[in-house]
Amino acid sequence: MKIHEYQAKQILARYGVPIPRGEAVTDADAAAEVARQLGSPVVVKAQVPVGGRGKAGGVKLARTPDEARAVAGQILGMSIKGIVVRKVLVEEAAQIAAEYYLGITVDRAARRNVVMVSAAGGMEIEEVAATTPEKIARVWIDPGIGLADFQIRQVCYAAGLEREAVASATRFLRALYDAYVANDAGLAEINPLVLTTSGSLIATDAKIDIDDNALYRHPELAAYKEESEDDPVEAEAHRRGLQFVRLEGDVGIIGNGAGLVMSTLDEVKRAGGAPANFLDIGGGAKADLVANALEVVLSNERVKGVLFNIFGGITRCDEVAKGILEAARRLSIRVPIVVRLTGTNEQEGRALLQGTKLIPAETMEQAAARIVALVRGGAA
Numbered sequence: 304m305k306i307h308e309y310q311a312k313q314i315l316a317r318y319g320v321p322i323p324r325g326e327a328v329t330d331a332d333a334a335a336e337v338a339r340q341l342g343s344p345v346v347v348k349a350q351v352p353v354g355g356r357g358k359a360g361g362v363k364l365a366r367t368p369d370e371a372r373a374v375a376g377q378i379l380g381m382s383i384k385g386i387v388v389r390k391v392l393v394e395e396a397a398q399i400a401a402e403y404y405l406g407i408t409v410d411r412a413a414r415r416n417v418v419m420v421s422a423a424g425g426m427e428i429e430e431v432a433a434t435t436p437e438k439i440a441r442v443w444i445d446p447g448i449g450l451a452d453f454q455i456r457q458v459c460y461a462a463g464l465e466r467e468a469v470a471s472a473t474r475f476l477r478a479l480y481d482a483y484v485a486n487d488a489g490l491a492e493i494n495p496l497v498l499t500t501s502g503s504l505i506a507t508d509a510k511i512d513i514d515d516n517a518l519y520r521h522p523e524l525a526a527y528k529e530e531s532e533d534d535p536v537e538a539e540a541h542r543r544g545l546q547f548v549r550l551e552g553d554v555g556i557i558g559n560g561a562g563l564v565m566s567t568l569d570e571v572k573r574a575g576g577a578p579a580n581f582l583d584i585g586g587g588a589k590a591d592l593v594a595n596a597l598e599v600v601l602s603n604e605r606v607k608g609v610l611f612n613i614f615g616g617i618t619r620c621d622e623v624a625k626g627i628l629e630a631a632r633r634l635s636i637r638v639p640i641v642v643r644l645t646g647t648n649e650q651e652g653r654a655l656l657q658g659t660k661l662i663p664a665e666t667m668e669q670a671a672a673r674i675v676a677l678v679r680g681g682a683a
């Protein structure tokens with residue numbers, strides 16, 4: 304689960320990581336009020352769980368409350384990498400002497416957590432890693448021993464941090480590591496970590512990803528989870544217990560089994576189409592679940608056609624057919640639906656669909672070609 308910067312900072316503060324004073328707000332007047340209370344120049348920052356907000360114009364300095372109101376007005380409602388900004392973080396601007404990168408993540412190959420430090424902070428670390436990897440110093444953490452102070456000093460010196468910053472970087476990294484472990488994070492990244500003109504270190508940016516499989520251990524993070532699901536279609540799908548991922552295209556896809564659904568996405572691409580989503584209704588799906596799935600897919604306004612690709616094993620094709628028909632009765636279906644049913648009870652399933660507006664297909668390739676042609680407006 305990716306959380307917002309202001310949420311990551313709330314977590315970090317609990318473990319003693321120094322963060323700027325500030326508050327997240329949803330409108331421009333509130334941004335001005337926070338700036339007034341802080342009584343200093345502020346940065347106004349778009350709260351979207353993606354990187355590169357600065358480059359996209361989502362991070363702006365403001366010297367006065369009026370300026371804060373103006374820039375917050377510009378940033379709120381802006382779309383960054385397809386996500387609409389609904390909140391801005393207004394915080395005290397840091398006086399920057401140097402910018403560093405600090406990150407902790409899982410190194411799967413080493414089967415350990417790795418700490419990364421670089422003096423080339425502020426820039427996108429992927430770029431630093433690709434062009435000048437020697438600028439990133441790394442140290443791996445033995446899970447039985449934990450992060451040792453000497454390791455921290457080692458990695459900070461290797462990265463070329465200013466000597467006077469190393470002692471506070473040690474405290475900083477220890478707090479970051481504690482937060483990372485205690486919250487079951489898979490990534491905790493501070494970029495930039497700022498050395499201020501008065502010589503202290505502060506996290507001006509923060510990114511934390513929490514392992515989804517560990518969320519049950521963190522009921523206190525439930526509110527973050529809700530907010531991380533900005534996409535209403537995706538949120539609704541998850542509420543209904545569906546495995547759903549939104550994609551960019553216009554062909555809705557429903558299938559059973561993750562592998563089959565992924566092959567279906569490929570097949571639609573190969574036929575020249577663009578899938579609107581991944582949706583796996585799982586094994587043994589009953590009519591009701593199928594109807595739910597179709598409803599969710601059609602709630603995405605971009606969808607111009609739907610492809611069902613069902614392999615009947617435990618799932619019975621006639622149950623799926625009933626579900627599609629049930630959904631067709633419940634909703635006013637405005638787009639073509641191609642259905643490929645094969646396996647258990649396929650005859651019964653196909654018989655149910657006969658004489659309806661649903662378009663049958665024999666194979667996955669035919670089904671994909673058919674729906675793509677229909678969505679493109681041609682005859683199939």
Ligand code: GDP
Pocket residue numbers: 346348353354355356357358362395396397398399425426494495507508509
């Ligand atoms: P990102 O682009 O999404 O990674 O957002 P960041 O929070 O890293 O902000 C982007 C850039 O804005 C940083 O690299 C800094 O150069 C600048 N910036 C962010 N916060 C401050 C601040 O408090 N003071 C100053 N002077 N610059 C800041």
Ligand code: MN
Pocket residue numbers: 425494495508
């Ligand atoms: Mn950043």
